[in-house]
Amino acid sequence: MSCLAYIEAARKNGTLDIDFCQKLSDACEPSGSRGKDGGTNSLLQALFKVMPLDDSWNDVTTLSMVSYQSILNVAIFLAVANRDPLVGLQWMKGNRLSLLSVPGSKCRLYETMSVMAIIGISKLGLPKDLIGMIELLRDRLKPLEGL
Secondary structure, eight states: OHHHHHHHHHHHHTOSOHHHHHHHHHHHOTTOOOOTTOOHHHHHHHHSOOOOSSSTTOSHHHHHHHHHHHHHHHHHHHHHSSSSHHHHHHHHHHOTTSGGGSTTOOOOHHHHHHHHHHHTTTTSOOOHHHHHHHHHHHHHTGGGTTO
16 A cells, blocks of 8 residues: 555656656557546556456466566556656665565565566466566666666
8 A cells, every 4th residue: 555655646746657657558558558538547557457356367378467466566666656766666665564674675676577578478478568568677677686
């Protein structure tokens, strides 16, 4: 919930990177993910996915998506919360509700996105269009390398 509040505050303060949100959305769904109103809400809803609690994710492709959605949500958060992903990371390290607030913990999101981009289709079973989004996330999160 605190991440949602941060996204709302970033939108209100004008630091939410809406242009990058649209890039991510276009990479994953080339037809565009904005709703009929074309607003930021529908764009964010298209990017941040929830984990289904029922058995609606029983096919292989959806199962692989569900397995990796939480890490993708964190990567998307850090990539869009501010134009500089270090700002979001520092906020998460200061947030006592985050596991990154534990002294000595590392997020390793850049490294994770790099591996997912390389082996995503063959080993993880991720759809090809999602790999494009993961590559954009990897490039945006480059300043987090080693952190």
